[in-house]
Amino acid sequence: MSLRLTPYFVMNGNAQEAIAFYERALGATALFKQTFGEMPENPDFPLPESVKNLVSHAMIRIGESDVMFSDTFPGQEIKSGNQVTICITLGDAEETARVFNALADGGTVEMPLQETFFSSAYGSLTDKFGIPFQIFTEGKQQP
Numbered sequence: 001m002s003l004r005l006t007p008y009f010v011m012n013g014n015a016q017e018a019i020a021f022y023e024r025a026l027g028a029t030a031l032f033k034q035t036f037g038e039m040p041e042n043p044d045f046p047l048p049e050s051v052k053n054l055v056s057h058a059m060i061r062i063g064e065s066d067v068m069f070s071d072t073f074p075g076q077e078i079k080s081g082n083q084v085t086i087c088i089t090l091g092d093a094e095e096t097a098r099v100f101n102a103l104a105d106g107g108t109v110e111m112p113l114q115e116t117f118f119s120s121a122y123g124s125l126t127d128k129f130g131i132p133f134q135i136f137t138e139g140k141q142q143p
Contacts, residue, residue, distance in 0.1 A: 003099075006059075006087040008068040008134055012078040015055035015069045026062045033058040036073075040117050057118075085124070085132040093121040096137045103127045103135070 011018055022028040037052030054071035061067075068087055072078050090096045100113045100121075106128035113123035113135070122136040 004089045006066050006068055006089065008070070008085040008087040010078065010083050010085065011055070011069060011071050013054060013071050015058060015071045019055075019058055019060055019069060022060060022062060022067070028060040028062045028067075031059045031061055031066070036071075085134050087134045087136070089136060089138050091138055093137045096121040096135055100125065100135045103133055 009015075009018065016033075019028070019030060019033070023030065033055060034057050035052060036047055036054050036056045039056050041047075051071075056070055056073075058069040059066055060069070088099060090099065097113055100123050104125050104127075107125050109123065109125045110132075111122075111124040113121050116122045116136075119136040119138070122134070124132070124134045126132045
């Protein structure tokens with residue numbers, strides 16, 4: 001797999017509304033949508049009922065381009081400048097680590113590169129120019 005950049009829109013509780021809007025306005029097609037309530041439960045971090053219907057991850061296709069969405073995770077703040085991140089998708093965890101470490105040089109790591117339920121290597125950072133990135137390895141089988 002080659003390197004792919006995807007805009008990632010972080011919404012303030014209205015991701016489902018935004019997806020419907022882009023479907024109408026731009027003829028987008030929903031490819032995937034998962035709510036926080038559909039994620040595997042973590043007893044160390046129980047989710048409040050009020051956020052279970054919010055979008056934890058979604059992808060739509062507009063023309064030949066994909067756009068990813070999520071609502072902010074409970075407790076995280078939306079502020080101007082962090083609503084859009086660039087998601088870098090790679091097929092190899094070693095290459096993911098190389099890219100992550102290269103972009104982290106001089107930047108700020110928000111979530112260290114680690115295994116998650118959806119990826120063998122996922123992390124987020126803001127590079128030294130203030131550009132936020134999510135970097136992950138595609139292909140891990142979900143339980």
